[in-house]
Amino acid sequence: MFRITSATAADLFDIAATRRIEETAAKALPPHTLMQRAGLAVARFAMAVAPHARVVWVACGPGNNGGDGFEAAAQLQRRGFRTVATRIGDDDRLPADAQASLRRAREAGVTFAEAPPTQYELAVDALLGIGSARAPSGAMLDWLRRMAEGTAPVLSIDTPSGLDADTGAMAANYLQADSAQARRICLSLLTLKPGLFSAHGRDAAGEVWFDDLGVAGIVDSPVARLPGLPAATRRHHASHKGSYGDVAVIGGAPGMAGAALLAGSAALNAGAGRVFVALLDPGAPALDQLRPELMFRRPDTLDLSGMTVVSGCGGGAAVGELLPHILQTADALVLDADALNGIAADPALQKLLKARSGLSTVLTPHPLEAARLLGSNTGEVQRNRLAAAQDLAKRFGAIVALKGSGTVIAQPDGTPVINVTGNARLATAGTGDVLAGMVGAALAARLAPMAATCEAVWRHGDLADQWPEEIPLTAGALAGGCLPVAR
Ligand SMILES: NC(=O)C1=CN([C@@H]2O[C@H](COP(=O)(O)OP(=O)(O)OC[C@H]3O[C@@H](n4cnc5c(N)ncnc54)[C@H](OP(=O)(O)O)[C@@H]3O)[C@@H](O)[C@H]2O)[C@@H](O)CC1
Numbered sequence: 001m002f003r004i005t006s007a008t009a010a011d012l013f014d015i016a017a018t019r020r021i022e023e024t025a026a027k028a029l030p031p032h033t034l035m036q037r038a039g040l041a042v043a044r045f046a047m048a049v050a051p052h053a054r055v056v057w058v059a060c061g062p063g064n065n066g067g068d069g070f071e072a073a074a075q076l077q078r079r080g081f082r083t084v085a086t087r088i089g090d091d092d093r094l095p096a097d098a099q100a101s102l103r104r105a106r107e108a109g110v111t112f113a114e115a116p117p118t119q120y121e122l123a124v125d126a127l128l129g130i131g132s133a134r135a136p137s138g139a140m141l142d143w144l145r146r147m148a149e150g151t152a153p154v155l156s157i158d159t160p161s162g163l164d165a166d167t168g169a170m171a172a173n174y175l176q177a178d179s180a181q182a183r184r185i186c187l188s189l190l191t192l193k194p195g196l197f198s199a200h201g202r203d204a205a206g207e208v209w210f211d212d213l214g215v216a217g218i219v220d221s222p223v224a225r226l227p228g229l230p231a232a233t234r235r236h237h238a239s240h241k242g243s244y245g246d247v248a249v250i251g252g253a254p255g256m257a258g259a260a261l262l263a264g265s266a267a268l269n270a271g272a273g274r275v276f277v278a279l280l281d282p283g284a285p286a287l288d289q290l291r292p293e294l295m296f297r298r299p300d301t302l303d304l305s306g307m308t309v310v311s312g313c314g315g316g317a318a319v320g321e322l323l324p325h326i327l328q329t330a331d332a333l334v335l336d337a338d339a340l341n342g343i344a345a346d347p348a349l350q351k352l353l354k355a356r357s358g359l360s361t362v363l364t365p366h367p368l369e370a371a372r373l374l375g376s377n378t379g380e381v382q383r384n385r386l387a388a389a390q391d392l393a394k395r396f397g398a399i400v401a402l403k404g405s406g407t408v409i410a411q412p413d414g415t416p417v418i419n420v421t422g423n424a425r426l427a428t429a430g431t432g433d434v435l436a437g438m439v440g441a442a443l444a445a446r447l448a449p450m451a452a453t454c455e456a457v458w459r460h461g462d463l464a465d466q467w468p469e470e471i472p473l474t475a476g477a478l479a480g481g482c483l484p485v486a487r
């Protein structure tokens with residue numbers, strides 16, 4: 001059993017694969033073994049989370065997730081914890097494994113109650129796991145709300161109830177209330193699921209822990225993976241600024257120069273050899289006094305053929321006119337914000353983007369920009385972030401970093417990555433420009449496009465995670481805090 005952190009590299013399996021893995025493992029073991037292991041793992045974990053609990057409330061659902069709950073309740077009761085179970089569902093409709101665990105809970109002396117205890121020190125959510133089929137309602141929803149709004153920690157078995165383990169979508173968001181305050185922990189069993197790390201998954205699951213139930217040697221294909229720590233890249237002593245590449249930031253229409261400067265300064269701090277800034281505002285000053293290293297050029301004077309171009313960044317509609325040239329000549333390319341909107345609105349630009357397939361091209365849309373490129377809407381994108389990012393990557397032959405809670409990095413072929421660094425403090429203007437600049441620097445340093453994007457996204461989120469609480473996180477400060485890709 002271990003905790004998932006930003007350093008964890010791991011495969012993620014969808015519900016279908018998890019069921020296949022469970023079936024194969026169950027066949028190789030005596031009946032009921034997996035559920036007993038699951039219940040024991042949960043009970044041990046519960047004791048570590050709340051060692052002094054006088055009452056543990058276990059809310060059990062009508063399927064095998066509820067079975068894991070009965071089993072955990074039995075184990076806790078046997079270890080001297082007063083355990084109160086509330087349950088949804090009829091005895092005779094329970095799956096066989098769950099029926100066996102229900103009997104064991106009764107034999108162990110677990111208290112079965114109609115309503116939750118008024119006082120408890122730990123709540124165990126065993127209502128729904130990967131079999132969640134619709135929005136929780138009635139007593140189930142009441143209990144989930146009560147847990148979320150209580151002060152005792154909530155331990156979700158396998159998945160938070162009602163969460164789609166494939167997508168992280170929540171059919172009924174019982175966490176939306178401002179009163180939701182409980183510490184949340186999820187113990188994922190057998191496999192780690194992508195929905196725990198994307199969309200609503202992060203908020204619903206809280207801390208994620210994993211127990212493989214002793215089932216090793218999984219042969220199924222993962223649907224995504226957690227990337228783990230970026231590989232450390234060393235700078236050779238005999239290197240020069242040319243070794244780390246040129247980045248050209250093209251953006252900054254009138255009134256938006258700041259976006260381009262943020263991307264430029266992030267690229268510089270992230271280690272690019274030289275950074276050129278081509279502002280689309282003819283009246284913009286040709287020097288940043290605070291960053292004299294940034295070299296200002298007119299967009300039409302830059303030879304993009306040997307450069308990594310970062311485009312978008314406050315480019316407004318003006319960037320659209322330059323995009324045909326950029327798409328056809330940039331050596332490596334990061335497209336963000338206005339560049340993506342320009343492409344979404346123009347089939348000719350889409351054709352030019354597709355024609356770059358095989359070259360280094362990275363798109364960094366937020367969900368609305370992704371929706372425009374896909375011709376769908378934000379709700380649709382958020383309902384299945386993995387699928388949306390993969391669809392975009394395939395459609396345009398590019399690496400796609402779909403930003404948001406659990407940024408998804410997809411490639412045209414190959415397993416996508418879900419990034420686990422970052423937090424809501426990044427939800428402020430300009431942080432996307434900083435990310436685009438960081439990706440640009442990583443591409444300019446000749447990292448492969450997928451690795452460059454994963455690394456930049458990880459570092460960008462990690463900066464926010466390490467940010468001191470008492471210091472405001474602004475995009476400018478974030479750009480200033482970037483560390484070089486290679487050190
Ligand atoms: N077998 C084993 O040994 C092991 C099993 N494991 C555990 O099993 C879990 C998967 O079990 P599962 O397949 O039974 O699904 P589960 O999540 O319990 O729910 C299905 C039930 O809920 C019902 N239902 C659905 N939505 C509902 C709603 N909104 N409101 C009310 N009811 C709703 C649905 O009813 P129906 O849709 O048929 O009407 C059905 O009755 C997995 O997550 C893990 O915890 C692992 O520990 C490994 C060992």
Ligand SMILES: [K+]
Binds near residue numbers: 125156157159
């Ligand atoms: K659960």
